[in-house]
Amino acid sequence: MAQDTHQKILEAADQLFGEFGFDAASTRLIAERSGINKALIHYHFGSKDELFRAVLDRYYERLGEVLSAHLEGEGPVRDRFTTLIDAYVDFLRDNLAFSHIVQREAAGGRHVERIISRMTPLLQGGVQLLRAAYPDAFEDDVGPAQVLLSYYGMIISTFTYAPVLAPILGFDPLGDEALAARKRHLQHMVDLLVSDLEATSKERGEEK
Amino acid sequence: MAQDTHQKILEAADQLFGEFGFDAASTRLIAERSGINKALIHYHFGSKDELFRAVLDRYYERLGEVLSAHLEGEGPVRDRFTTLIDAYVDFLRDNLAFSHIVQREAAGGRHVERIISRMTPLLQGGVQLLRAAYPDAFEDDVGPAQVLLSYYGMIISTFTYAPVLAPILGFDPLGDEALAARKRHLQHMVDLLVSDLEATSKERGEEK
Amino acid sequence: MAQDTHQKILEAADQLFGEFGFDAASTRLIAERSGINKALIHYHFGSKDELFRAVLDRYYERLGEVLSAHLEGEGPVRDRFTTLIDAYVDFLRDNLAFSHIVQREAAGGRHVERIISRMTPLLQGGVQLLRAAYPDAFEDDVGPAQVLLSYYGMIISTFTYAPVLAPILGFDPLGDEALAARKRHLQHMVDLLVSDLEATSKERGEEK
Amino acid sequence: MAQDTHQKILEAADQLFGEFGFDAASTRLIAERSGINKALIHYHFGSKDELFRAVLDRYYERLGEVLSAHLEGEGPVRDRFTTLIDAYVDFLRDNLAFSHIVQREAAGGRHVERIISRMTPLLQGGVQLLRAAYPDAFEDDVGPAQVLLSYYGMIISTFTYAPVLAPILGFDPLGDEALAARKRHLQHMVDLLVSDLEATSKERGEEK
DNA sequence: TATGAATGAGAGTTCATTCAT
DNA sequence: CATGAATGAACTCTCATTCAT
Numbered sequence: 089m090a091q092d093t094h095q096k097i098l099e100a101a102d103q104l105f106g107e108f109g110f111d112a113a114s115t116r117l118i119a120e121r122s123g124i125n126k127a128l129i130h131y132h133f134g135s136k137d138e139l140f141r142a143v144l145d146r147y148y149e150r151l152g153e154v155l156s157a158h159l160e161g162e163g164p165v166r167d168r169f170t171t172l173i174d175a176y177v178d179f180l181r182d183n184l185a186f187s188h189i190v191q192r193e194a195a196g197g198r199h200v201e202r203i204i205s206r207m208t209p210l211l212q213g214g215v216q217l218l219r220a221a222y223p224d225a226f227e228d229d230v231g232p233a234q235v236l237l238s239y240y241g242m243i244i245s246t247f248t249y250a251p252v253l254a255p256i257l258g259f260d261p262l263g264d265e266a267l268a269a270r271k272r273h274l275q276h277m278v279d280l281l282v283s284d285l286e287a288t289s290k291e292r293g294e295e296k
Numbered sequence: 297m298a299q300d301t302h303q304k305i306l307e308a309a310d311q312l313f314g315e316f317g318f319d320a321a322s323t324r325l326i327a328e329r330s331g332i333n334k335a336l337i338h339y340h341f342g343s344k345d346e347l348f349r350a351v352l353d354r355y356y357e358r359l360g361e362v363l364s365a366h367l368e369g370e371g372p373v374r375d376r377f378t379t380l381i382d383a384y385v386d387f388l389r390d391n392l393a394f395s396h397i398v399q400r401e402a403a404g405g406r407h408v409e410r411i412i413s414r415m416t417p418l419l420q421g422g423v424q425l426l427r428a429a430y431p432d433a434f435e436d437d438v439g440p441a442q443v444l445l446s447y448y449g450m451i452i453s454t455f456t457y458a459p460v461l462a463p464i465l466g467f468d469p470l471g472d473e474a475l476a477a478r479k480r481h482l483q484h485m486v487d488l489l490v491s492d493l494e495a496t497s498k499e500r501g502e503e504k
Numbered sequence: 505m506a507q508d509t510h511q512k513i514l515e516a517a518d519q520l521f522g523e524f525g526f527d528a529a530s531t532r533l534i535a536e537r538s539g540i541n542k543a544l545i546h547y548h549f550g551s552k553d554e555l556f557r558a559v560l561d562r563y564y565e566r567l568g569e570v571l572s573a574h575l576e577g578e579g580p581v582r583d584r585f586t587t588l589i590d591a592y593v594d595f596l597r598d599n600l601a602f603s604h605i606v607q608r609e610a611a612g613g614r615h616v617e618r619i620i621s622r623m624t625p626l627l628q629g630g631v632q633l634l635r636a637a638y639p640d641a642f643e644d645d646v647g648p649a650q651v652l653l654s655y656y657g658m659i660i661s662t663f664t665y666a667p668v669l670a671p672i673l674g675f676d677p678l679g680d681e682a683l684a685a686r687k688r689h690l691q692h693m694v695d696l697l698v699s700d701l702e703a704t705s706k707e708r709g710e711e712k
Numbered sequence: 713m714a715q716d717t718h719q720k721i722l723e724a725a726d727q728l729f730g731e732f733g734f735d736a737a738s739t740r741l742i743a744e745r746s747g748i749n750k751a752l753i754h755y756h757f758g759s760k761d762e763l764f765r766a767v768l769d770r771y772y773e774r775l776g777e778v779l780s781a782h783l784e785g786e787g788p789v790r791d792r793f794t795t796l797i798d799a800y801v802d803f804l805r806d807n808l809a810f811s812h813i814v815q816r817e818a819a820g821g822r823h824v825e826r827i828i829s830r831m832t833p834l835l836q837g838g839v840q841l842l843r844a845a846y847p848d849a850f851e852d853d854v855g856p857a858q859v860l861l862s863y864y865g866m867i868i869s870t871f872t873y874a875p876v877l878a879p880i881l882g883f884d885p886l887g888d889e890a891l892a893a894r895k896r897h898l899q900h901m902v903d904l905l906v907s908d909l910e911a912t913s914k915e916r917g918e919e920k
Numbered sequence: 921t922a923t924g925a926a927t928g929a930g931a932g933t934t935c936a937t938t939c940a941t
Numbered sequence: 942c943a944t945g946a947a948t949g950a951a952c953t954c955t956c957a958t959t960c961a962t
Contacts, residue, residue, distance in 0.1 A: 090946060109405055111319030115932060125948055130933060132946090189402040194456050195399040197317050207460045215464070233461055234481040241453030249448070252415045253441055256423070272325040273442040280488040296298050297921065323957060333923055338958065340921095506942065525821050527735030541944055546937065549943095607819040610872050611812040615734055623876045631880070649877055650897040654866040656873070661865030664818050668831045669857055672839070676923060689858040696904040739953060749927055756925090768962060772930055 093191050094132050096122040102143050106185025109192050110140055110199065141202060144193075147186045148206040159213045165221035168281045173243060173274050180247050181267060187247040211236060224289040235281065242277065248268055302340050304330040310351050314393025317400050318348055318407070319417050349410055352401075355394045356414040362387050367421040373429035381451060381482050389475060395455040419444060432497040434486045443489065450485065454478055510548050512538040518559050522601025526556055526615070539617050557618055560609075563602045564622040575629040581637035582698045586686050586691050589655060592685055597678065603663040615636050627652060641705040651697065658693065663684055718756050720746040726767050731811025733816050734764055734823065765826060768817075771810045772830040778803050783837045789845035790906045797863060797898050803893060804871050811871040835860060848913040859905065865903065870894055 100121035104113035115136055119126040133139040158172035180187045211233070218232035226232050250261040257285045259266060297495040306481070309328035312321035323344055327334040366380035388395045401407045426440035434440050458469040467474060516537035520529035531552055535542040549555040574588035596603045609615045627649070634648035642648050666677040675682060724745035728737035739760055757763040762803040782796035804811045817823045835857070842856035850856050874885040883890060 093946080107404055109317065109319065109400070109403075112405060114930080116930080126932090127934080127949080128947065155317065158348075159387045191403040191456070192317070194460065195396040196315055197320065200459055204460050204463065206490065207457075208464060211464055214324075214477060225935065230465060230477065231481075233465060234478065237453055237457060237461065238450040238481070238485060240457070241449035241451070243449070245445055245449030245452070248399070249415075251408055252402065252412050253445065254418065255412065256416060256419055257438060257441060269438065273439075273446070276492075277446060277489075280492055281485075284488055292477065301921080322955075324955085334957090335924085335959080336922065344957065509942080523820055525733065525735065525816070525819075528821060530934080532934085542936090543938080543945085544943065552936065570784065590771070604819040607872070608733070608816045610876065611733075611815040612731055613736060616875055620876050620879065623873075624880060627880055629875065646881060646893065647897075649881060650894065653869055653873060653877065654897070654901060657865035657867070657869030658862040660869070661861055664815070665831075665861060665864070667824055668818065668828050668835065669861065671828065672832060672835055673854060673857060685854065686858065689855075689862070692908075693862060693901075693905070696908055697901070700900075700904055717925075738951075740951080750953095751928080751955080752926065760953065 090132075093122075093124055093128060096124060096140065097129055097132055098143060098146065101139050102146075102185050105140060105143060106188045110136075110197070137198070140199060144189065144199070144202055145201060145204065145287065147183060147189075150183075151179055151186075152210065155210055156213070159217055165217065166278070168217070170275050172276050173278060174271055176243050177246065177267065177271055177274070180244065181262065184247060184262075189242055191244060191248045222285045222289045224293040226284045239274070239277070242274060298340075301330075301332055301336060304332060305337055305340060305347065306354065308350060309347050310354075310393050313351060314396045315440065317343075317473065318405070327465070340438060348407060351398065352407070352410055352414065354395075355391060358391075359387055359394075363418055367425055373425065374486070377427070377490065378483050378486050381486060382479055384451050385454065385475065385482070386480055388452065391471065392455060392470075397451055399452060399456045408423060430493045430497045430500040433493045447482070447486070450482060506548075509538075509540055509544060512540060513545055513548060513555065514559060514562065516553050518562075518601050521559060522554060522604045523629075526613070534569065556582060556615060560605065560615070560618055560622065562598060563605075566599075567595055567602075568626065571626055572629065575633055581633065582694070584633070585698065586694050587689050589659060589694060590687055592659050593662065593683065593690070594598070600663060600678075603660055607660060607664045638701045640706045640708045641701045655690070655694070658690060714756075716879060717746075717752060721753055721756060721763070721768065722767060725763050726770075726809050729764060729767060730812040734760075734821070755813055761822070764823060768813065768823070768830065771807060771813075774807075775803055775810075776834065779834055780837070781821055783841055789841065790902070792841070793906065794899050794902050797867060797902060798895055800867050801870065801891065801895055801898070804868065805886065808871060808886075808914045815868060815872045826831055846913045848916045849909045863898070863901070866898060 097118065101113070101116050101183075102292070104118055104121060108117075115126055115129050116141075119129060129136070129139060133142055154175050155172065158168055158175055161168050190203060194203050214236045215229050215232040218235060219226050219229070246267075247262070253261045261267075261270070305326065309321070309326050311330060312326055315321070316325075323337050326347075327337060337344070337347060341350060362383050365378065366376055366383055369376055398411060398455055402411050422444045423437050423440040426443060427434050427437070454475075455470070461469045465474075469475075469478070513534065517529070517534050520534055520537060523529070524533075531542055534555075535545060544554070545555060549558055571588065574584055574591055577584050606619060610619050621682050627648050628651045631645050631648040634651060635642050635645070661681075663678070669677045673682075677683075677686070721742065725737070725742050728742055728745060731737070732741075739750055739753050742763075743753060753760070753763060757766055778799050779796065782792055782799055785792050814827060818827050838860045839853050839856040842859060843850050843853070870891075871886070877885045881890075885891075885894070
C-alpha cells in the first residue's frame, strides 16, 4: 500500500512536471492527480525538490540501462550508433514527459546541476565510443562531443518541436509512421557522417 | 520617460524569464531588476502573460528580420544555408535568454501556442527554400521539414546544453573559439547533407 | 519495556519543552529524541497536552518532596528559610528544563492553570511557615506572600537570566563557584530580612 | 493609512505575543485581531520574526528611556534606586504583554539573543550606578550584578506570578492598591539592602 | 504615469492525531 | 505494544493583481 502510494505520486508528478514544468505543477495538483493526501508527498519524498529528483533519477536510471546496452555492445560502430539512436528515439517516445522535463530544466533553473551530473557520464560514454571507433578522425574529445551534441539535438528536437511541426505537416509527427520516417532520416544523417568519418580516418591513417 | 520604463521592464523580464523561467521570474523580481514599481508592469503590459508575449514577440521580430534576409536572398542554396546557420548561431549567442525561453516554453506549458504561431512562418520559409532548391530531391514538405528540424536541433542544443558540455570539455562551449569550432562543425554537416541532396537530386532528375 | 518507552518519552519531552517551549517542541522531535515511534506518544500519553502535564507533574512531585522536608522541618526559621532557598537553588540547577518551562508557561498560555494549581499548595505552605514564625510581624497572608514572591523571584531569575548575565560577568553564572556565590548573596538577603522581621516582631510584640 | 496599518499590526501582535507566546500567536490571528489582510504583515514587516523583533524593540526603546532617566539622574542613590524600581513596576504594569514576552523568550528559544543584546546595556548601566555609589562595598561587577538580578527578579515576578498569587490572596495582585503595597515591600527591601551597603561601605572605608 | 498599500488566492510545508496491521 | 502510513487542518509566506492617491 505504501509502495503503491509512492508509485502513484511518482507517476502523477512525472506527468505534471512534463506537462506544466516544475513550478506550475503544484503539490496540490500532484496530490489530486495521485488521489492521495497532499501531506503524503512530504511524508514520502521530503520536499517537492526531492520528489523532482526522484522523478529525474528514475528516468536516468532507465535511460542509462538502455544506452549502456548499446554503448558497451559489440559490432561495427555504424550499426551500434544507428541502433543507439533508434533506442533513444524509442525511449523518448515512450517517455514523452522526460523529454519535456529535460529540455525545460536544462535551459536553466534550480535543477540544472542535477541534469548535468546525470548527463555527463552518458555523454562521456559516447565520446569514448567515437574516439575508439575512429582514433584517426578525432584528436581530442572536442570532435566527438560536437557530433554527439548534434545528434542529441536532432533527436530531442523531434519531441520538443513536434507541436510546432504538426500544423505544417498536417499530421502528428509522433505517430508511428512519422516516427519511422524520422528514424530513417536520422539514420541517413548517421550514414552521411559515418562515411565521412571513415574516409577522413582512412586518409589520415595513410598519412601517418 | 514612459518609453524608457517600458523598455526597462522588457529588458529585465527578458533576462529573468531566460534565467529562471516564466513562473520563477516573479513580477516583484522583474520590478526590482528594472528599478521600477511593481504596479507599473500591469500599467504598461496589462498582465504578466502579456509581458511574456511582448518579450517573445520582440525576439521573433528581430529573428524574423535576420532570417528572412537569408531565406529570401540569392546565390547558391549551399551558401545561403550555411550563412543562415551562422546567422542563427550568432543570433542565439547574442540572445542567450531567448534560446532558454524557447526551449523551455516549447517543451509545453501555457505559452506553447504563441511559440508555434511564431515559428510556423519561419519554418515554412525554410521548407520552401529547400523545395525550390532541390525540387527533385523532395517530393513533399516532409523531407525538408526533417532537414530543418535536424539543423534547428543541432543549433539550439549548442546553447541549451552548453552547461552540460562545459565540464566535459574543460572550457566554455560558448566562448568565441568554441563557437567558431561549432560553426565549422555545423557547416561540415551542411556540406555533407547538401552534397547528398545534390547527388540525389541529380540521380532522380536523370531518372525522369 | 513499556515502562522504558514511557520514561524515554518523558525525558525527551522534558528536555525539549525546556529548550524550545511547548509549541516549538514537536511530537516528531520528541519521538526522534526518544528513539521511539511518533504514534507511541499518543498511545502512552493520549495527547501532547497530557504529555506536557505528565512532565510538569513529575517535576512538582519531586519539588514538593524537596520543599516539604524544609517547610515541615524543625529548628529556627532563619535556618530553615536559608536551607530551603539552598535546596530550591539546587533543585533548579539539577532541573534546568523545569525552570525554563515554569517561567515560560507561567507567563501565560494554555497551561497556566496547571502551574497555578501546582504552585498554590507550595506557596501556602510557605505563607503558613512565615506567619507561624513571626506572628507579630504579619497580620495577614499578604505580607508573607510578598516575601515569598520576592525570594522566589530572586531564585528563579538566577536561572532564567543566566544567559543575559553571562556576557556581562564573563563567566557562566551557573557554574559551581558562581552558584555558590549566588547562594551566599541570597542568604545575605535572607539575613537582612529575617533580622528585620525579628526586630519588627519584637517591637510590635512589646507594643501589645 | 499605511502608518495606521503598521501600528494596528504592532499592537495586535504585541497583545497576542504576550497572551499566547510567539509560536501560538499565528499570523492569521494577528491579522484578524488587527482587522487587516494577512499578507500585509509580510508587506510591512517582512516576516513573523521581524514583526516580533519590532515589537520587542519598541518596548526596549521605551523602557530604555524610562530607565535612563533614573540611571543618569542625580541625587542620593537610595532615592534613585527606589524611584527606578517604582518606575520599572509602573512600566511593566502599563505593558503587561512585555513582561510576559520577556519572561517567556528569556527562558530559551529563538529570540534569546535579541533579549540578551537588549538587556545587556541596561544591566551594565545598573552595575555602574551601584559601583559608583558604593565603591567600597563592591570590588568587582559581580556584587552589583547579584543585587540587580535579585531586584529584577522581585519586580518581574510580580507580574509573571500574579495569576498564581491571586487565588491565595483573594484579590487581584495587579490592582492599584495591591501594586502600591508591592511597591512598599520592594522599597523596604531596598532600604534593608542600602542600609547594609552603606554600613559595609563605611566599615571597609575605615579599614583603609 | 507613477507609487505604496492592499487583496485574496494559493504556494510548500509541518502539525497533532488516527488508523490498520 | 509498536509501527509506518495516512489525514485534515493549520502554518508562514509569496504570488499576480488592483486600488487610491
